[in-house]
Amino acid sequence: MYNKKAVLAGVVAFIILMTAPFWLNAGREHKKLELEKPQFEKECVEPIKWMRAGHMQLLDNWRNEAVRESKRDYTSEHFKAGHDNKKFKKSLTLTCLDCHKNKKKFCDKCHTYAGVKPYCWECHVAPEEKI
Amino acid sequence: MSMLVSLIAVFGLVAVSYMMELVGLHTVLGIIIPYTAVLVFLGGFTYRIIDWARSPVPFKIPTTCGQQESLSWIKHNKLESPSTTGQVMARMFLEVFFFRSLFRNTKTDATEGPRLLYTSDKFLWLGGIVFHWTFLVIVLRHFRLFVEPVPGFVHLLESVDGFIQLTLPTFYMTDMVIVLVVTYLFIRRVVIPQVKYISLAADFFPLLLILAIALTGILMRYILKVNIVGVKELVHGLFALSPVIPDNLGSTAYIFYIHLFLVSSLLVYFPFSKLMHMGGVFMSPTRNLPNDSRKHRHINPWNDPNIKPHSYEAYEDDFRKVMKSVGLPLEKDVDGEEEGEK
Ligand code: HEM
Numbered sequence: 001m002y003n004k005k006a007v008l009a010g011v012v013a014f015i016i017l018m019t020a021p022f023w024l025n026a027g028r029e030h031k032k033l034e035l036e037k038p039q040f041e042k043e044c045v046e047p048i049k050w051m052r053a054g055h056m057q058l059l060d061n062w063r064n065e066a067v068r069e070s071k072r073d074y075t076s077e078h079f080k081a082g083h084d085n086k087k088f089k090k091s092l093t094l095t096c097l098d099c100h101k102n103k104k105k106f107c108d109k110c111h112t113y114a115g116v117k118p119y120c121w122e123c124h125v126a127p128e129e130k131i
Numbered sequence: 132m133s134m135l136v137s138l139i140a141v142f143g144l145v146a147v148s149y150m151m152e153l154v155g156l157h158t159v160l161g162i163i164i165p166y167t168a169v170l171v172f173l174g175g176f177t178y179r180i181i182d183w184a185r186s187p188v189p190f191k192i193p194t195t196c197g198q199q200e201s202l203s204w205i206k207h208n209k210l211e212s213p214s215t216t217g218q219v220m221a222r223m224f225l226e227v228f229f230f231r232s233l234f235r236n237t238k239t240d241a242t243e244g245p246r247l248l249y250t251s252d253k254f255l256w257l258g259g260i261v262f263h264w265t266f267l268v269i270v271l272r273h274f275r276l277f278v279e280p281v282p283g284f285v286h287l288l289e290s291v292d293g294f295i296q297l298t299l300p301t302f303y304m305t306d307m308v309i310v311l312v313v314t315y316l317f318i319r320r321v322v323i324p325q326v327k328y329i330s331l332a333a334d335f336f337p338l339l340l341i342l343a344i345a346l347t348g349i350l351m352r353y354i355l356k357v358n359i360v361g362v363k364e365l366v367h368g369l370f371a372l373s374p375v376i377p378d379n380l381g382s383t384a385y386i387f388y389i390h391l392f393l394v395s396s397l398l399v400y401f402p403f404s405k406l407m408h409m410g411g412v413f414m415s416p417t418r419n420l421p422n423d424s425r426k427h428r429h430i431n432p433w434n435d436p437n438i439k440p441h442s443y444e445a446y447e448d449d450f451r452k453v454m455k456s457v458g459l460p461l462e463k464d465v466d467g468e469e470e471g472e473k
Contacts, residue, residue, distance in 0.1 A: 001181065001184045001185050002184055002185070002186075002432060003184060004184075007181070010180070011180055011181070014177075015173055015177070018172075018173065019169075019173070021274065021277035021370040022370055022372070024274075024277075024278045024282065024370075025277075025278055025279065025367065025370045025371040029371075030279070030364075030367060030368060030371050030373050030375075032364075033360060049381060049382070052360065052379075052381065053357055053358050053359070053381055053383075056299035056300050057299060057356075059299060060298060060299035110360065112280070112281070113279065113360065113363065114275065114281075114359045114360060114363060115275025115276070115285050115286070115289070116289070116300075117286055117289070117290070118299075119290075119296060119301075
């Protein structure tokens with residue numbers, strides 16, 4: 001092998017770089033995400049399986065419909081049959097955060113874990129942080 | 132033909148992984164194949180590099196297009212004709228990060244005459260550089276799934292990439308750009324006759340595979356949504372060396388497994404394909420040698436050390452008598468009469 005030192009240094013650097021996620025995770029235990037669930041309510045706006053992946057789309061629709069078309073009432077899509085209290089006001093802070101009282105221990109905790117930072121809170125103010 | 136083969140191969144990969152998901156081979160798809168792919172990628176890549184490093188470089192062959200280092204009053208073009216390791220590294224840096232040599236790309240047209248016309252063509256450079264940078268940004272953004280706690284640079288990339296704040300989940304510009312640019316790179320190989328002529332399945336397949344990876348990712352993010360928390364458990368588990376298969380990915384989990392399977396295929400394919408140019412650029416003697424042959428003698432490693440150099444002087448010593456007898460001119464005459472000595 002020619003230029004042994006340089007080539008080996010390059011290969012080692014490459015492997016360290018390519019396995020960076022392993023090093024960054026090293027020595028940290030995998031903790032399951034624990035979220036603070038609402039105390040009294042049992043169900044979310046839509047079934048929880050749908051909410052997990054789709055809540056941002058729901059919010060997007062709410063925002064557009066409420067702000068642009070002034071349609072502020074929402075009836076659950078997936079719960080329609082056989083449920084009574086499945087009507088909501090389309091509101092980020094007044095609806096979502098009415099049940100999910102602690103934004104930090106619910107929305108934020110999950111978002112930190114998933115690496116998302118919704119920009120909504122640049123304008124909207126979560127209840128417990130009211131000035 | 133080669134196009135069709137590549138297309139069928141990519142669809143085959145999608146179909147295979149989809150079927151494996153259907154029959155519930157989640158451990159294979161989510162743990163065994165990804166780990167195997169990473170090992171093949173690292174091992175294969177290292178092997179290829181070592182293999183190249185074992186090939187001798189008989190000549191000093193850096194490509195240059197500028198004045199080499201010479202007399203002090205002749206201006207040396209340090210980037211185009213690097214003569215020190217530092218200058219070689221500077222040129223290599225610009226090559227790797229900005230594709231400097233591709234910037235000089237030309238296209239050839241046969242005009243009436245008949246006359247060949249060479250004109251500057253920056254589109255391949257533009258397509259190439261945009262493709263590689265968006266690919267990098269997308270992979271770095273994926274670190275939010277790989278690492279816990281999420282590293283800070285991810286948020287920076289997310290906010291820049293999602294700058295236009297359209298749709299929720301926030302639309303990333305790189306998602307659109309990578310699809311457009313890979314499509315362009317593909318179409319380029321189809322519509323330009325000369326390029327089509329030299330394109331093989333090995334050229335179409337990686338493009339289509341990367342396109343399929345990007346499309347499944349985009350589909351997963353915006354349409355067939357999966358539970359990212361479940362995905363992170365799986366992916367972070369892989370990178371924390373404590374793999375788990377969570378059962379809460381949602382009803383569209385198959386799209387995640389297809390995405391992961393295609394990425395694994397790319398990793399396995401990498402070391403055995405032209406994608407090795409990633410390591411190859413550093414191993415190219417035309418790029419990694421300094422142009423200093425006037426200062427340092429390049430020893431051909433093929434030379435047998437037992438064969439000593441034989442100078443003209445020694446040659447004349449060996450054959451002086453014979454040479455003189457046929458009247459050949461000599462540097463040094465036997466009789467001591469110096470003839471033409473310098
Ligand atoms: C070759 C490397 C890869 C490429 C080019 C790629 C490409 C993409 C693209 C273009 C997206 C669309 C959304 C976005 O840009 O964030 C995406 C999403 C995604 N990718 Fe990848 N990917 C790669 C590797 C991986 C790996 C290794 C994993 C997991 C092990 C993964 C898991 C995901 C997931 C879960 C999403 C959905 C993210 C969301 O819903 O926000 N990808 N991918």
